Amino acid sequence: KNEVEQSPQNLTAQEGEFITINCSYSVGISALHWLQQHPGGGIVSLFMLSSGKKKHGRLIATINIQEKHSSLHITASHPRDSAVYICAVRDFGNEKLTFGTGTRLTIIP
Amino acid sequence: DAGVTQSPTHLIKTRGQQVTLRCSPISGHKSVSWYQQVLGQGPQFIFQYYEKEERGRGNFPDRFSARQFPNYSSELNVNALLLGDSALYLCASSLEDARSYNEQFFGPGTRLTVL
Numbered sequence: 001k002n003e004v005e006q007s008p009q010n011l012t013a014q015e016g017e018f019i020t021i022n023c024s025y026s027v028g029i030s031a032l033h034w035l036q037q038h039p040g041g042g043i044v045s046l047f048m049l050s051s052g053k054k055k056h057g058r059l060i061a062t063i064n065i066q067e068k069h070s071s072l073h074i075t076a077s078h079p080r081d082s083a084v085y086i087c088a089v090r091d092f093g094n095e096k097l098t099f100g101t102g103t104r105l106t107i108i109p
Numbered sequence: 110d111a112g113v114t115q116s117p118t119h120l121i122k123t124r125g126q127q128v129t130l131r132c133s134p135i136s137g138h139k140s141v142s143w144y145q146q147v148l149g150q151g152p153q154f155i156f157q158y159y160e161k162e163e164r165g166r167g168n169f170p171d172r173f174s175a176r177q178f179p180n181y182s183s184e185l186n187v188n189a190l191l192l193g194d195s196a197l198y199l200c201a202s203s204l205e206d207a208r209s210y211n212e213q214f215f216g217p218g219t220r221l222t223v224l
Binding site: 004033035040041042043044045048086088096097098099100101102 | 142144146149151153165167197215216217
């Protein structure tokens with residue numbers, strides 16, 4: 001069973017700061033997701049990656065397969081980025097996603 | 110294009126009752142997965158269905174069941190509700206087939222409260 005850990009659990013930063021959220025997992029995976037969840041529950045998929053790096057706007061996701069570690073970066077953070085960011089992994093030969101407990105990000109104007 | 114839709118958005122039940130939650134996937138998506146998210150925790154996998162067949166099951170009791178219809182919509186049923194079943198129930202769809210894994214797209218969820 002894969003164990004997924006995220007850090008930090010809570011993060012408060014000033015608008016404009018560079019944000020990094022980390023995710024570590026215990027067993028090799030076929031894919032890793034970064035998800036964003038706003039108050040009220042709706043989840044938006046930000047990235048799915050299995051190697052390297054992906055960029056979308058101010059968001060960057062990287063993954064190091066050998067170290068079983070992924071990071072989500074937000075550049076020029078904005079109050080509307082305030083949300084819970086969740087890392088989820090898919091094991092090889094398994095249909096399900098295993099989720100981390102999330103990082104609650106608050107960006108102060 | 111409509112995203113994943115779920116109904117109802119909120120639901121209040123009492124212990125011992127039964128509940129049915131519904132999910133309509135994105136058009137063209139054949140795979141539907143169900144997740145339970147208890148307040149303050151990450152989602153937990155319940156079921157995955159692909160082409161109307163169960164492809165995966167999480168560690169949930171037999172009180173939880175699901176099915177997928179020919180139009181790929183899905184229902185999650187929970188019998189004999191317990192207080193601990195209070196949670197946000199999320200549905201996600203994907204193009205996933207037997208050969209490849211694709212990104213999952215989540216619905217807004219159904220918030221179930223058991224009193």
